[in-house]
Amino acid sequence: MTKPIARALAALLATAIATPALSQHDAAALRDAALNDDIAWDITEGLTTEVGPRQAGTEAEARARDWGKARLESLGFRNVRIETCEMPVWTRGEESGSIIAPFPARLALTALGNSGATPAKGIEAEVAYFPTLADLEAAPAGSLTGKIAFVGHAMKRTQDGSSYGYFGRLRRNGPAVAAGKGAVGIVIRSIGTDYHRNPHTGGTVFPAGTKPIPAAALAIPDAENLERIFKRGKPVRMTLLLTPVRAEKGQSGNVVAEVPGSDPGAGIITIGGHLDSWDLATGAIDDASGLGITTAAAKRIMDAGQPRRTIRVVWFGAEEVGGCGGPDYFARRKDERHALTAESDFGADRVWRFAVKLPDAAKPVADRLAIALAPLGIGRNSEPAGGGADIAPLVRAGVPVIDLEQDGTRYFDVHHTPDDTLDKVDLEQLRQNVAAWTAMLAITANAPEELAPVNR
Amino acid sequence: MTKPIARALAALLATAIATPALSQHDAAALRDAALNDDIAWDITEGLTTEVGPRQAGTEAEARARDWGKARLESLGFRNVRIETCEMPVWTRGEESGSIIAPFPARLALTALGNSGATPAKGIEAEVAYFPTLADLEAAPAGSLTGKIAFVGHAMKRTQDGSSYGYFGRLRRNGPAVAAGKGAVGIVIRSIGTDYHRNPHTGGTVFPAGTKPIPAAALAIPDAENLERIFKRGKPVRMTLLLTPVRAEKGQSGNVVAEVPGSDPGAGIITIGGHLDSWDLATGAIDDASGLGITTAAAKRIMDAGQPRRTIRVVWFGAEEVGGCGGPDYFARRKDERHALTAESDFGADRVWRFAVKLPDAAKPVADRLAIALAPLGIGRNSEPAGGGADIAPLVRAGVPVIDLEQDGTRYFDVHHTPDDTLDKVDLEQLRQNVAAWTAMLAITANAPEELAPVNR
Numbered sequence: 001m002t003k004p005i006a007r008a009l010a011a012l013l014a015t016a017i018a019t020p021a022l023s024q025h026d027a028a029a030l031r032d033a034a035l036n037d038d039i040a041w042d043i044t045e046g047l048t049t050e051v052g053p054r055q056a057g058t059e060a061e062a063r064a065r066d067w068g069k070a071r072l073e074s075l076g077f078r079n080v081r082i083e084t085c086e087m088p089v090w091t092r093g094e095e096s097g098s099i100i101a102p103f104p105a106r107l108a109l110t111a112l113g114n115s116g117a118t119p120a121k122g123i124e125a126e127v128a129y130f131p132t133l134a135d136l137e138a139a140p141a142g143s144l145t146g147k148i149a150f151v152g153h154a155m156k157r158t159q160d161g162s163s164y165g166y167f168g169r170l171r172r173n174g175p176a177v178a179a180g181k182g183a184v185g186i187v188i189r190s191i192g193t194d195y196h197r198n199p200h201t202g203g204t205v206f207p208a209g210t211k212p213i214p215a216a217a218l219a220i221p222d223a224e225n226l227e228r229i230f231k232r233g234k235p236v237r238m239t240l241l242l243t244p245v246r247a248e249k250g251q252s253g254n255v256v257a258e259v260p261g262s263d264p265g266a267g268i269i270t271i272g273g274h275l276d277s278w279d280l281a282t283g284a285i286d287d288a289s290g291l292g293i294t295t296a297a298a299k300r301i302m303d304a305g306q307p308r309r310t311i312r313v314v315w316f317g318a319e320e321v322g323g324c325g326g327p328d329y330f331a332r333r334k335d336e337r338h339a340l341t342a343e344s345d346f347g348a349d350r351v352w353r354f355a356v357k358l359p360d361a362a363k364p365v366a367d368r369l370a371i372a373l374a375p376l377g378i379g380r381n382s383e384p385a386g387g388g389a390d391i392a393p394l395v396r397a398g399v400p401v402i403d404l405e406q407d408g409t410r411y412f413d414v415h416h417t418p419d420d421t422l423d424k425v426d427l428e429q430l431r432q433n434v435a436a437w438t439a440m441l442a443i444t445a446n447a448p449e450e451l452a453p454v455n456r
Numbered sequence: 457m458t459k460p461i462a463r464a465l466a467a468l469l470a471t472a473i474a475t476p477a478l479s480q481h482d483a484a485a486l487r488d489a490a491l492n493d494d495i496a497w498d499i500t501e502g503l504t505t506e507v508g509p510r511q512a513g514t515e516a517e518a519r520a521r522d523w524g525k526a527r528l529e530s531l532g533f534r535n536v537r538i539e540t541c542e543m544p545v546w547t548r549g550e551e552s553g554s555i556i557a558p559f560p561a562r563l564a565l566t567a568l569g570n571s572g573a574t575p576a577k578g579i580e581a582e583v584a585y586f587p588t589l590a591d592l593e594a595a596p597a598g599s600l601t602g603k604i605a606f607v608g609h610a611m612k613r614t615q616d617g618s619s620y621g622y623f624g625r626l627r628r629n630g631p632a633v634a635a636g637k638g639a640v641g642i643v644i645r646s647i648g649t650d651y652h653r654n655p656h657t658g659g660t661v662f663p664a665g666t667k668p669i670p671a672a673a674l675a676i677p678d679a680e681n682l683e684r685i686f687k688r689g690k691p692v693r694m695t696l697l698l699t700p701v702r703a704e705k706g707q708s709g710n711v712v713a714e715v716p717g718s719d720p721g722a723g724i725i726t727i728g729g730h731l732d733s734w735d736l737a738t739g740a741i742d743d744a745s746g747l748g749i750t751t752a753a754a755k756r757i758m759d760a761g762q763p764r765r766t767i768r769v770v771w772f773g774a775e776e777v778g779g780c781g782g783p784d785y786f787a788r789r790k791d792e793r794h795a796l797t798a799e800s801d802f803g804a805d806r807v808w809r810f811a812v813k814l815p816d817a818a819k820p821v822a823d824r825l826a827i828a829l830a831p832l833g834i835g836r837n838s839e840p841a842g843g844g845a846d847i848a849p850l851v852r853a854g855v856p857v858i859d860l861e862q863d864g865t866r867y868f869d870v871h872h873t874p875d876d877t878l879d880k881v882d883l884e885q886l887r888q889n890v891a892a893w894t895a896m897l898a899i900t901a902n903a904p905e906e907l908a909p910v911n912r
Contacts, residue, residue, distance in 0.1 A: 049684045052561045105508045108874060196652050197874035221877035228505045418564060418653035421677035
């Protein structure tokens, strides 16, 4: 190659790299068109109506994978495949409970994931009341022997959902703490912010060596009624019947689909949400809508012309139960070059803020993103992005991440309850999500800058 | 008696009659003091916490009567007594149902009062969908043989609750219509305006000669999901298990208490609400709050000094099931002189309007009432008052009636569901009710005008 030709080629390459395949103007046009999106709704409506509840490791989740594969193929995605993995499966049995003294009352309750089982006839015991997890933790060793613990909390609504982290510890850790002090069972005030007779399930954790005890969440009206009863100062007794079962070997899995990029060396952008739901509802906001949003955005980018980077959409399995979906994806893919990852798993209400974790060299990408998102009312979070549960292994490995943060004000009214149904999805807010994701993908999938890795 | 003395006496009497024992100014002061009332809340909180659900004819309703007698006595009411009556009692059994084809889904449902029972193993049948009661009524004779009917409706919120009358016909009459066309069961969209997985129960009516069929209400999210499934155009099959039982002889009853008046000839003012609730919840807004409001107002009048007319507070039994409470009161009391009646049975939200049905001679009473209620934001309804179910026999017999109309905008979100719990009662709105009732009693119990009868 002659020097002039080599120089000319180098200049051409430099230009090609420095110029996004899509202009900022193009990204804005794609964003605005997405405000009329129907794809996200169709996926959310279809999955909740035609599959319904799809707990991790059950045949319903397997049906959901088949449904997802067919839908992704019919939308024109490439390399659509199901990748299965194995894990233990906890499933709900009968569940009921009543206050029997001093004032009889049936309780609206539901077992926490990983709860132990009572005998088939249930248990009856005195109830010990703790206003908070800290009070339970302060109880003397052995002081709960033979008793059922009842623990409250004061979780309130927050836009960023941050109160779930703190108060959610009661669900995650409280049962093991009670077990360690001799309790025969525990009921907690549901980790939620509503006032309906629909208890909030969710996983709890019994560390190795701690025998699981029966653990249930009370609907918030029932928890407050029980607190009022305790204020009368009389001994409280209750019955509890929970018959969940645990199978050591079940199957979950991910559904993976791609929009192939033009530059294999530019890395993959992995986005998605989770396919499994809790068993109590059809999982509309947790997380059918996340699948709808991310898939619709990827489809809109695909239809606009081939992006520079491959966009991989993953419908992760077994998120709710901390199961094998996310880890399995990472185990299979960790040696591929990931340029970026992002996850939608906080409902269907509007994106109000975004955060990034990108290498310094990619700062212009974040600046272009800020300009593209501002017309949707989305401001910039000065804290770094953190991702979600499914992509956590990627993020820990140094893959850059962007958070399109959804408004969580009403999320914990519905989260993990029988009320997580399609009517909770607001179409206009869902479309705003699709527009935000479309703009984000338009900019990042076509960015000439190097995106990865960060802090590796 | 000499003529001059007789004339003087007559003039004195006329003055005594024409001057209310309490001035308009006194009524306003009592009204404003009631805005800090705690009595109504204490009754509502106490009954829901210490008794809880109290279905008509059950031992829970009997406990509620005992609780009510003790509470009314401790508040200082006179002539407190329980008056029992007999009636058939329908009680809920097991209840469950699922769509089994084309897309399996468990349904949140509850039996309607007076529903027939399925066999112990339930039934399975094809489902026939009707968007409205009119569509069901138009179905050809025999066309539902062997099928389960599913009927929707389009009830929306109204401030005056009037949509319940029209759309509620589906619950009251729909099951008998379906039975008449050969259906083996019926499920209806709950008569309600919320989006929670809490179905709305309530009584249905099978006329003599119509064998009751199993009849249930679906939670509204489940009804809409089923409608979406029908839109897919495939045959729908479902299972239904309902095992209610009916006993021909049960006991209900009223709790009656009085504030004795100074003028036995002036007639009795009978007010109250109903003590029974549906079994699914603690009946906070239906109707513990109605008992709290009316009892608190009567107590406040009692404490302000003896009124001219006796105020009788009745906690009626068996309202929800159309049982013996209201009729029994009338049967025992119809020969007493009733000057006025009024009932609180539409929740705990603010009074927004009032209506009267009074003799023409008592028009000044209504005018004084309008002046006393206006500062609470209460306007005047030009239509005549109608009363409620418990006092209907009195109203039909020509007893004057006043309606303090509550805002029903959110009432049918909760009505007859597991969600009718204390947290639905807003203290400030409850107090506004007490203030309105206190003003109404201050004026009517002391009015010098003749109040009864109307249109007799």
